[in-house]
Amino acid sequence: MNAPLYPIEQLQLELPELDWITDPNRIERLSQDFSWFSPVLKRQLEGKVADTVVRPRTEDEIRRLVAACARLKVPVTIRGSGTGNYGQTTPLAGGVVLDMTGYGTMLWVRPGAARAQAGIRLHQFEKAALRSGQELRCMPSTYRSATLGGLFGGGFGGVGSINFGPLGAPGNVLGLKAMTIEPEPQVVELRGAEAMRMHHLWGTNGLVLELEIALAPAQPWLETLATFTDFDAALAFADALARAPGLAKREVAFFASPVPDHLTQLAQYLPAGCHAVLSLVAEAGEEALQAMVAAHGGTVTYRRTAEEVAKSNRTLMEYTWNHTTLHALRVDKNLTYLQTSFTPGEHVRQITELTQRYAGEVLMHAEFLRSMDGLLTCSALQLVRFSSEERLDQIIQEHRDYGVRINNPHVHIVEDGKAGGDLAPDILAMKARFDPLGLLNPGKLRHWPVAPRPAP
Amino acid sequence: MNAPLYPIEQLQLELPELDWITDPNRIERLSQDFSWFSPVLKRQLEGKVADTVVRPRTEDEIRRLVAACARLKVPVTIRGSGTGNYGQTTPLAGGVVLDMTGYGTMLWVRPGAARAQAGIRLHQFEKAALRSGQELRCMPSTYRSATLGGLFGGGFGGVGSINFGPLGAPGNVLGLKAMTIEPEPQVVELRGAEAMRMHHLWGTNGLVLELEIALAPAQPWLETLATFTDFDAALAFADALARAPGLAKREVAFFASPVPDHLTQLAQYLPAGCHAVLSLVAEAGEEALQAMVAAHGGTVTYRRTAEEVAKSNRTLMEYTWNHTTLHALRVDKNLTYLQTSFTPGEHVRQITELTQRYAGEVLMHAEFLRSMDGLLTCSALQLVRFSSEERLDQIIQEHRDYGVRINNPHVHIVEDGKAGGDLAPDILAMKARFDPLGLLNPGKLRHWPVAPRPAP
Numbered sequence: 001m002n003a004p005l006y007p008i009e010q011l012q013l014e015l016p017e018l019d020w021i022t023d024p025n026r027i028e029r030l031s032q033d034f035s036w037f038s039p040v041l042k043r044q045l046e047g048k049v050a051d052t053v054v055r056p057r058t059e060d061e062i063r064r065l066v067a068a069c070a071r072l073k074v075p076v077t078i079r080g081s082g083t084g085n086y087g088q089t090t091p092l093a094g095g096v097v098l099d100m101t102g103y104g105t106m107l108w109v110r111p112g113a114a115r116a117q118a119g120i121r122l123h124q125f126e127k128a129a130l131r132s133g134q135e136l137r138c139m140p141s142t143y144r145s146a147t148l149g150g151l152f153g154g155g156f157g158g159v160g161s162i163n164f165g166p167l168g169a170p171g172n173v174l175g176l177k178a179m180t181i182e183p184e185p186q187v188v189e190l191r192g193a194e195a196m197r198m199h200h201l202w203g204t205n206g207l208v209l210e211l212e213i214a215l216a217p218a219q220p221w222l223e224t225l226a227t228f229t230d231f232d233a234a235l236a237f238a239d240a241l242a243r244a245p246g247l248a249k250r251e252v253a254f255f256a257s258p259v260p261d262h263l264t265q266l267a268q269y270l271p272a273g274c275h276a277v278l279s280l281v282a283e284a285g286e287e288a289l290q291a292m293v294a295a296h297g298g299t300v301t302y303r304r305t306a307e308e309v310a311k312s313n314r315t316l317m318e319y320t321w322n323h324t325t326l327h328a329l330r331v332d333k334n335l336t337y338l339q340t341s342f343t344p345g346e347h348v349r350q351i352t353e354l355t356q357r358y359a360g361e362v363l364m365h366a367e368f369l370r371s372m373d374g375l376l377t378c379s380a381l382q383l384v385r386f387s388s389e390e391r392l393d394q395i396i397q398e399h400r401d402y403g404v405r406i407n408n409p410h411v412h413i414v415e416d417g418k419a420g421g422d423l424a425p426d427i428l429a430m431k432a433r434f435d436p437l438g439l440l441n442p443g444k445l446r447h448w449p450v451a452p453r454p455a456p
Numbered sequence: 457m458n459a460p461l462y463p464i465e466q467l468q469l470e471l472p473e474l475d476w477i478t479d480p481n482r483i484e485r486l487s488q489d490f491s492w493f494s495p496v497l498k499r500q501l502e503g504k505v506a507d508t509v510v511r512p513r514t515e516d517e518i519r520r521l522v523a524a525c526a527r528l529k530v531p532v533t534i535r536g537s538g539t540g541n542y543g544q545t546t547p548l549a550g551g552v553v554l555d556m557t558g559y560g561t562m563l564w565v566r567p568g569a570a571r572a573q574a575g576i577r578l579h580q581f582e583k584a585a586l587r588s589g590q591e592l593r594c595m596p597s598t599y600r601s602a603t604l605g606g607l608f609g610g611g612f613g614g615v616g617s618i619n620f621g622p623l624g625a626p627g628n629v630l631g632l633k634a635m636t637i638e639p640e641p642q643v644v645e646l647r648g649a650e651a652m653r654m655h656h657l658w659g660t661n662g663l664v665l666e667l668e669i670a671l672a673p674a675q676p677w678l679e680t681l682a683t684f685t686d687f688d689a690a691l692a693f694a695d696a697l698a699r700a701p702g703l704a705k706r707e708v709a710f711f712a713s714p715v716p717d718h719l720t721q722l723a724q725y726l727p728a729g730c731h732a733v734l735s736l737v738a739e740a741g742e743e744a745l746q747a748m749v750a751a752h753g754g755t756v757t758y759r760r761t762a763e764e765v766a767k768s769n770r771t772l773m774e775y776t777w778n779h780t781t782l783h784a785l786r787v788d789k790n791l792t793y794l795q796t797s798f799t800p801g802e803h804v805r806q807i808t809e810l811t812q813r814y815a816g817e818v819l820m821h822a823e824f825l826r827s828m829d830g831l832l833t834c835s836a837l838q839l840v841r842f843s844s845e846e847r848l849d850q851i852i853q854e855h856r857d858y859g860v861r862i863n864n865p866h867v868h869i870v871e872d873g874k875a876g877g878d879l880a881p882d883i884l885a886m887k888a889r890f891d892p893l894g895l896l897n898p899g900k901l902r903h904w905p906v907a908p909r910p911a912p
Contacts, residue, residue, distance in 0.1 A: 111676045112704075112740030133589055133673070137702075165701030171744040172702040192743050214702065214740045217589070217673030220567050243830035245620050246593075246627030246670065248568075284568030284670045287648050288627040374699035374832060 007072040008051045011096070014068050018061055019102065021053040030079065030097055035087035037325060038336055040389055040410040045087045050077065050097040057102045059209060063185050066207065069096060070183045070437055077441040078203035080119065080150025083142035085322065087412040088154045088202035092443035098207075100149050107210065109134065113174055115212040118149025134215040137164040137172055141323035148211050152176070153203045158321050159251045159280070160216065161369035162242060162376075168199055169372050177210040181435045188434075197430040202414055204444045205431035220306035221250050221280040223316040224289065225269050226298040231256060232352070234275035237296035239348050241279060242368035243376055247289060248282035253320045256355050256364035259383060262328035262335075263319055269302040278316050321381065324365050328383050338362065338382045338396065341405040344375035350404055351378060361385050362395060415446045423447060463528040464507045467552070470524055474517055475558065477509035486535065486553055491543035493781060494792055496845055496866040501543045506533065506553040513558045515665060519641050522663065525552060526639045526893055533897040534659035536575065536606025539598035541778065543868040544610045544658035548899035554663075556605050563666065565590065569630055571668040574605025590671040593620040593628055597779035604667050608632070609659045614777045615707045615736070616672065617825035618698060618832075624655055625828050633666040637891045644890075653886040658870055660900045661887035676762035677706050677736040679772040680745065681725050682754040687712060688808070690731035693752035695804050697735060698824035699832055703745060704738035709776045712811050712820035715839060718784035718791075719775055725758040734772050777837065780821050784839050794818065794838045794852065797861040800831035806860055807834060817841050818851060871902045879903060 005013065012020055021027060031049040035041035056062045069076050075095030082089050091097060104120035106128045114129055122143035126136050140146050140158040152173065157166040164172055175191040178198065187209070190198070198206040228234035238254040241247060254277055255263075260270040270276055277298070281289050283306060293300055302316075309315050319327065325337045342350045347366075355364040363383040371377050386392065396406050411417050423431075423445070431448060438448060461469065468476055477483060487505040491497035512518045525532050531551030538545050547553060560576035562584040570585055578599040582592050596602050596614040608629065613622040620628055631647040634654060643665065646654070654662040684690035694710040697703060710733055711719075716726040726732055733754070737745050739762060749756055758772075765771050775783060781793045798806045803822075811820040819839040827833050842848065852862050867873050879887075879901070887904060894904055 110740075112738050163701065169702035170700060170748070171704070171741045174740065174743065192747055214704070214738070216704075217675055219673055244626060245826040245828070245830045246625035248627070248670070248672075282568050282670070284566075284630065285627045287630065291648055292626070370701040372701070374701045376830060 007074045008096070010072060011065075011068050011074060012052065015064055018065060019055040019057065021055065021099070027053050027097075030082070030099055031090050033082040033084045033087060033089045034322070034326075035085055035090065035412070037085050037322075037329065038410045039386055040392065041087050041412055044412055045090050048087070048090045048092055049094070050091045051094045053097040053099050055099040055102040059187070062098070062103065062179060062207070062209065065096070065098070066179060066181055066185045067183055069439060070181050070185070073437065073439065075439050075442050076181060076207070078149070078153065078207055080147030080153070081121065081145045083140070083146040084150060084154035084202075085409050086154065086202065086417055088444070090412070091441055093441070095439075100147060103209075104147065109215075113212060113214050115210060116148055117210055118147065118152070118208045120148050122146050122148060122151060129215050130218055133218050135218040136160060137214055137216045138167045139317065141318055141321040143317070148213070149208050152199055152208060152211055154200060156200070157369060159317050161367075162249060162252055163216070163370065165370040165372055165374065168196060172214055173199065174212040174214055176208050176212065178206040178208050178434060180433065181207060181437060181439050197426050198434075201427065202441070202444055204414060204435070204440045205427060206434035207440070219248060219250075220283045221309070222283045222286055222289070222306065223302070223304045223309055224279055224281070224300050225266065225302035225316070226277045226279070226293045227260070227269075227271060227274040227301050228276070228296070228298045229274065230297065231275050231355070233296045234277055234298065235348055235351060237293060237298055238277045238368065240296070241277070241281070241289070241292055244288075244292070247285045249285075250280040251278070251317065251320055252368040253278040253324070254351075254364070254366045254368070254378070255324070259324065259328070259363050259365050262331050262383070263324070264331055265327065266302070266319065271301075278319060280316065321367060325381055325383065334386055335383045336386045336392070337409065338380065338384055338399070339407040339409050340380040340382065340399060341407065342366075342378045342380070343404065344371050344373075344377035347378040350402075351380065354399070354402065354404070358395070412444070413446050414444055463530050464552070467524050467528060467530060468508065471520055474521060475511040475513065477511065477555070483509050483553070486538070486555055487546050489538040489540040489543060489545045490778070490782075491541055491546065491868070493541050493778075493785060494866045495842055496848065497543050497868055500868060501546050504543075504546045504548055505550070506547045507550045509553040509555050511555040511558040515643075518554070518559065518635060518663070518665065521552070521554070522635055522637055522641045523639055525895060526637050526641070529893065529895065531895050531898050532637060532663075534605070534609065534663055536603030536609070537577065537601040539596070539602040540606060540610035540658075541865050542610065542658065542873055544900070546868070547897055549897070551895075556603060559665075560603065565671075569668060569670050571666060572604055573666055574603065574608070574664045576604050578602050578604060578607060585671050586674055589674050591674040592616060593670055593672045594623045595773065597774055597777040599773070604669070605664050608655055608664060608667055610656065612656065613825060615773050617823075618705060618708055619672070619826065621826040621828055621830065624652060628670055629655065630668040630670055632664050632668065634662040634664050634890060636889065637663060637893060637895050653882050657883065658897070658900055660870060660891070660896045661883060662890040663896070675704060675706075676739045677765070678739045678742055678745070678762065679758070679760045679765055680735055680737070680756050681722065681758035681772070682733045682735070682749045682756050683716070683725075683727060683730040684732070684752070684754045685730065686753065687731050687811070689752045689754065690733055691804055691807060693749060693754055694733045694824065696752070697733070697737070697745070697748060700744075700748070703741045705741075706736040707734065707773065707776055708824040709734040709780070710807075710820070710822045710824070710834070711780070715780065715784065715819050715821050718787050718839070719780070720787055721783065722758070722775065727757075734776060736772065777823060781837055781839065790842055791839045792842045792848070793865065794836065794840055794855070795863040795865050796836040796838065796855060797863065798822075798834045798836070799860065800827050800833035803834040806858075807836065810855070810858065810860070814851070868900070869902050870900055
């Protein structure tokens with residue numbers, strides 16, 4: 001009689017036809033995301049690694065894997081392409097990382113909506129949508145590699161949120177198909193608000209197979225950088241542009257000095273010490289945009305038409321949202337970041353006051369967007385010169401005391417992040433329904449008992 | 457030697473090739489607009505009529521006519537199709553009515569913008585735009601007959617203003633070509649802010665030949681009526697729908713009881729005594745819309761897809777904005793109306809309080825839109841049970857005292873209407889430049905000297 005097998009070995013033995021990744025270096029890499037943006041998470045997640053990674057290609061392969069994991073009580077961590085920031089794809093209790101990037105077929109595109117398998121890269125998704133004159137409503141700056149499922153599971157919004165608000169606003173995500181983690185997996189279609197109970201839970205309360213999302217009509221976007229010598233003028237311009245109802249736009253980002261100095265690939269367009277506003281405005285609005293820049297004393301230093309952008313394959317979108325952070329961290333390893341939501345209508349004052357208060361330590365980068373309630377506001381992804389975890393905590397606490405919301409990107413537990421506190425009963429009901437055995441990345445939900453790990 | 461000719465006779469003698477309208481009944485009709493909505497204007501404008509109407513077909517015909525009028529000092533009143541409400545196309549000093557509806561060629565449609573001659577009907581304009589997947593940003597309910605020049609000269613916005621604000625918001629109107637009223641007429645292209653100095657001046661400070669406006673990408677719009685038994689629930693739903701950033705929409709109108717009872721052509725969908733919300737929402741948002749209606753205790757009583765609307769040639773857009781007023785006046789001749797701008801963010805409270813205060817006398821019909829500054833708010837076109845001009849003035853004054861803005865539709869002088877007080881110097885400079893002889897509908901601008909009428 002043979003010695004009892006480790007569950008992982010048994011899994012691989014039972015399902016030899018699956019695409020298993022066994023190289024330890026690849027397993028280690030596929031157990032990580034961009035949590036290294038945070039020195040805190042980097043420390044906390046050190047050494048957390050999957051036992052194996054599998055890359056299914058069909059729903060049937062996913063079903064067989066899930067059934068076996070459920071039977072063998074092997075933890076499952078779902079992963080897109082790992083562009084998230086909270087260690088959400090890092091397994092805390094080992095087991096299998098389910099790499100969804102092989103499961104990415106576009107299913108259909110209709111006027112106003114499209115549906116695809118969760119592992120599709122957003123770049124591919126948008127390419128398919130563009131064929132019918134449509135584009136993504138919310139697009140993370142990481143869209144080249146990020147997956148649709150990853151955006152839903154760990155994303156917030158991004159480019160386009162200035163029109164459509166966060167991805168979580170009703171009407172952006174129309175429905176999804178999910179699988180339960182059970183020995184006999186069930187496949188269920190969820191619509192609207194019910195589907196959203198799996199949103200931004202980092203893949204802890206359901207395995208999303210397909211997503212159906214609303215699209216925006218595509219428009220030819222003019223990409224520009226406008227620079228200013230005066231902070232107030234730059235911010236006033238950004239706010240006026242973001243508000244202007246007659247100027248169709250997809251993106252407005254504000255970089256206070258010295259943030260632009262960190263965007264070295266754009267250095268020729270960003271004079272040292274400048275404040276800058278990056279925007280995507282419908283091409284037909286260029287004259288109005290230029291007039292608005294001039295009225296605020298700014299200079300347009302960079303200007304690319306939609307055609308030029310398409311030809312060059314270089315877009316300013318890849319300098320916004322978390323890409324600003326990425327570019328800055330590449331030139332200064334001592335930086336980390338914050339995520340801050342301002343109060344609609346108070347955002348200009350709050351940004352001004354907080355920029356002044358932390359001059360030299362917290363560098364302002366704000367993104368304009370609509371709130372869930374449709375109000376214009378900003379989210380900031382400030383760069384922070386890191387000195388210690390204590391100082392970082394102090395800065396966060398001071399921001400909260402000041403009256404702005406911090407979505408702490410230095411935590412790896414769902415309840416400590418954007419969810420902010422206890423999970424709502426409907427979220428927990430979803431967890432009970434879709435992951436009754438508690439196998440989805442155990443440890444990520446504080447208030448969910450971690451099943452005892454099976455003996456090897 | 458012949459007796460000296462009347463200037464009008466001389467004009468017609470000089471330009472026999474023009475399309476002159478001489479039938480007195482037609483001249484009378486073409487001297488009017490929808491100012492009969494107002495019993496005050498009806499009285500004030502009684503008997504104001506052109507001496508003749510001309511319907512030019514080319515820029516050259518317009519130039520010859522204008523040159524001759526300038527030489528002969530004949531007043532010129534520019535007219536689209538007369539769907540305005542301020543008597544703006546009613547000549548106060550006789551002369552020629554310049555009917556622009558024969559001058560309506562579509563010039564070009566490009567991604568995001570289009571240009572046409574001013575006399576084009578908006579319906580035709582939108583049809584041309586739709587061929588490239590685009591639509592009007594701001595569409596009055598009168599779009600079937602209304603002209604582009606009329607919308608610019610006397611319109612405010614309408615369907616679509618919930619996204620793009622009023623027509624006057626920078627970026628909506630891109631440029632125009634205008635002709636000076638001189639013996640040697642000049643033709644000038646004006647762009648952006650400079651072009652807007654002729655906006656909503658009722659054709660008193662320039663003769664607009666062509667307009668270039670921004671377009672929106674077309675979307676398939678679902679047309680619905682949702683009815684409610686509770687006022688607060690209906691208004692809360694309308695506001696939530698209007699705000700919701702993830703629900704793409706073109707129109708949200710709120711009809712408090714008993715306004716829906718006046719829309720007799722929709723009677724089968726509007727239970728007696730109901731409050732109703734009319735909306736155009738992108739079809740992909742239907743599930744989210746239905747969920748929102750249900751959450752507010754409403755019932756969707758009417759639902760037409762974009763395809764059904766196109767086939768039936770019947771659209772709910774023709775029950776919004778001033779069409780609501782029109783339908784109501786058809787069933788109750790004692791009604792007139794108000795135009796009210798609420799304070800963004802306070803609009804729900806203001807609508808609620810004012811509806812209660814004037815129950816039975818001022819019937820609430822509010823349209824959701826974005827302000828010039830991009831804030832969500834409402835404009836109301838309340839129905840008023842007319843008793844006397846004094847009472848109407850009193851209601852208007854009470855509204856102003858309450859703190860909302862009345863754009864008085866019972867006046868026929870530019871300065872007394874939306875312009876509200878003295879005209880800005882740049883507007884007057886435009887007048888001096890484009891109408892140095894003061895021939896454009898003399899009397900409409902209080903602060904502009906009326907040239908003495910030439911002796912016959």
